[in-house]
Amino acid sequence: MTFGMTRRRFLGALAATAIAPHVHSAVTRIIVVGGGFGGATAARTLRTLLPRAAIILVESNRRYLACPFSNLVIAGRRTLEQQAFGYGALRRENIEVIHDAVVDVDGNARTLILQGGQTLDYDRLVLSPGIDFRWDALPGYTPTAVDAMPHAWKAGPQTRQLASQLRAMPDGGLVALAVTAAPFRCPPGPYERASLIASYLKQNKPRSKLLILDSNDKFSKQGLFTESWQRLYGNMIEWRGASLDGRVRRVDPAAMQLETDFDTITADVANVVPPQHAGEIAHRSGVADATGWCPIDAVTFESRLVSNIHVIGDASIAAPMPKSAFSANAQAKVCAIQVARLVNGRAPVATTLANTCYSYVSGDEAISVSGVYHNQGGQFANVTGAGGISPANAPIELRSQEAAQARDWFTAITGEAFGG
Amino acid sequence: MSVLIKPAARAAVCIAVLATVSCRSPEGSHDNAAAIDPMGHAAVLASVCSGCHVPGGTAISDLSQFSSARLEALMLTYKNAADGTTAMHRMARGYSEAEIRTISQFIEATAP
Ligand SMILES: Cc1cc2nc3c(=O)[nH]c(=O)nc-3n(C[C@H](O)[C@H](O)[C@H](O)COP(=O)(O)OP(=O)(O)OC[C@H]3O[C@@H](n4cnc5c(N)ncnc54)[C@H](O)[C@@H]3O)c2cc1C
Numbered sequence: 133m134t135f136g137m138t139r140r141r142f143l144g145a146l147a148a149t150a151i152a153p154h155v156h157s158a159v160t161r162i163i164v165v166g167g168g169f170g171g172a173t174a175a176r177t178l179r180t181l182l183p184r185a186a187i188i189l190v191e192s193n194r195r196y197l198a199c200p201f202s203n204l205v206i207a208g209r210r211t212l213e214q215q216a217f218g219y220g221a222l223r224r225e226n227i228e229v230i231h232d233a234v235v236d237v238d239g240n241a242r243t244l245i246l247q248g249g250q251t252l253d254y255d256r257l258v259l260s261p262g263i264d265f266r267w268d269a270l271p272g273y274t275p276t277a278v279d280a281m282p283h284a285w286k287a288g289p290q291t292r293q294l295a296s297q298l299r300a301m302p303d304g305g306l307v308a309l310a311v312t313a314a315p316f317r318c319p320p321g322p323y324e325r326a327s328l329i330a331s332y333l334k335q336n337k338p339r340s341k342l343l344i345l346d347s348n349d350k351f352s353k354q355g356l357f358t359e360s361w362q363r364l365y366g367n368m369i370e371w372r373g374a375s376l377d378g379r380v381r382r383v384d385p386a387a388m389q390l391e392t393d394f395d396t397i398t399a400d401v402a403n404v405v406p407p408q409h410a411g412e413i414a415h416r417s418g419v420a421d422a423t424g425w426c427p428i429d430a431v432t433f434e435s436r437l438v439s440n441i442h443v444i445g446d447a448s449i450a451a452p453m454p455k456s457a458f459s460a461n462a463q464a465k466v467c468a469i470q471v472a473r474l475v476n477g478r479a480p481v482a483t484t485l486a487n488t489c490y491s492y493v494s495g496d497e498a499i500s501v502s503g504v505y506h507n508q509g510g511q512f513a514n515v516t517g518a519g520g521i522s523p524a525n526a527p528i529e530l531r532s533q534e535a536a537q538a539r540d541w542f543t544a545i546t547g548e549a550f551g552g
Numbered sequence: 553m554s555v556l557i558k559p560a561a562r563a564a565v566c567i568a569v570l571a572t573v574s575c576r577s578p579e580g581s582h583d584n585a586a587a588i589d590p591m592g593h594a595a596v597l598a599s600v601c602s603g604c605h606v607p608g609g610t611a612i613s614d615l616s617q618f619s620s621a622r623l624e625a626l627m628l629t630y631k632n633a634a635d636g637t638t639a640m641h642r643m644a645r646g647y648s649e650a651e652i653r654t655i656s657q658f659i660e661a662t663a664p
Pocket residue numbers: 165166167168169170171190191192193196198199200201202203232233234235260261262263284285286317318321325411412413444445446447455456457458459460488489490491
């Protein structure tokens with residue numbers, strides 16, 4: 133259905149009077165779970181496309197702390213406050229924002245239960261719960277281990293914890309960065325973190341070392357990171373891939389030790405990027421499979437396991453799209469269009485999505501990777517001939533230009549998710 | 553919905569993605585406004601752009617300053633520059649000429 137403007141504004145005005153929260157009526161109810169980059173963007177887009185529907189966002193936290201740019205916080209180049217976003221704009225747009233945790237979803241009854249005890253029903257559910265950690269997967273790395281060995285892979289107190297440990301460390305100390313096997317949130321993230329930790333050390337504790345213990349044999353933008361590390365930090369960063377005995381098998385937080393197959397490393401600061409899977413609620417809802425992630429139809433983002441539930445962002449299986457904020461935002465917009473079409477009795481439409489991830493290699497320079505993706509047999513596939521990374525050995529001006537682009541990107545994407 | 557009435561709040565909605573028609577002047581003076589389908593294929597293709605491009609962007613350009621003809625020409629330049637290495641070169645290569653035209657027209661018609 134194509135709205136003329138007058139009609140659309142009229143419907144928008146009608147919606148204000150028609151929505152009565154929690155009372156099931158003829159009003160279509162769309163619930164979005166998770167108010168991060170995926171969920172907040174999805175709720176706002178749905179609000180615009182479906183002015184008559186009730187759009188409800190359930191998010192545990194009153195403030196969202198963004199992971200992108202949180203590595204700059206660790207390096208002392210930004211404050212954690214600059215990472216914080218609220219939900220006021222969403223409320224003003226007539227999205228009902230509920231701050232509570234969803235503890236269960238019944239896909240047959242199309243209901244969900246909040247920790248506060250309330251039951252909500254939905255016509256369609258959009259899940260964007262991000263990630264949770266697999267506490268059973270790395271021996272020794274328990275929920276209490278994170279004080280001694282922070283992950284800082286969800287922004288917040290953990291980001292502060294890692295930053296203050298680096299500040300407390302003696303010059304000449306060893307920082308270990310353990311990286312889990314792919315897939316994980318933000319493929320270039322660990323290497324951006326290594327870069328920014330090194331930039332902090334170079335300035336403040338130049339005799340220190342950073343050892344990356346990697347469960348992977350290659351990584352995102354590897355050539356560009358390696359070249360930048362050499363140029364900016366000399367031999368400060370050492371990378372040990374999986375085949376070079378880099379895989380961490382066990383950690384001992386009390387002793388600050390990380391064990392590989394043949395080695396035990398004692399570190400002054402140990403940052404562990406732990407094994408991950410889709411956010412817990414995806415498992416409770418039955419939309420996650422044995423991989424720990426959620427299989428979806430790449431056109432509509434509807435779960436392959438439970439109908440009327442759409443999964444976007446980090447929790448979804450959308451490879452070759454990376455688990456990034458950029459992807460979550462792009463998927464949210466496209467998913468919202470498809471949900472709006474379905475609500476309006478229209479068939480889904482074929483899609484093309486794209487992603488660009490910027491990574492800082494120092495506080496002032498960045499590199500990037502891009503891809504374009506279309507649907508092929510219900511999955512995503514790379515559009516051949518497109519995508520790629522920043523040029524190698526480029527002049528510093530180009531790297532600082534990409535850092536400026538990264539800042540504009542952050543403004544754009546947080547504005548789109550959380551409003552001005 | 554009050555957001556559609558208060559100018560300040562309306563500006564906030566316009567920053568959101570696909571707030572298309574509601575961002576136009578009440579008179580609907582724009583020729584394309586009626587033809588723009590906010591749930592259509594063009595909307596899907598163009599939706600990715602606003603993840604980076606915002607009004608007031610400097611390192612990443614503000615698309616609302618360009619006509620659709622100019623947008624199309626720029627995108628085609630990116631697509632066809634064999635030695636181009638920017639993020640826009642890498643992404644423009646993923647779209648056909650027809651898609652580039654569709655995206656350019658959609659962006660012009662929905663610019664705030
Ligand atoms: C160090 C680091 C750097 C990064 N840098 C970049 C970058 O430069 N560029 C980029 O594109 N990406 C980056 N990322 C990745 C990015 O943060 C994620 O990909 C993105 O946040 C995914 O969005 P999402 O909506 O899937 O999940 P999230 O943003 O994590 O949002 C999930 C939300 O759901 C809520 N939630 C979960 N379960 C429930 C429940 N049961 N009930 C209620 N609420 C719930 C959570 O509280 C959370 O707010 C980085 C990540 C890290 C760790």
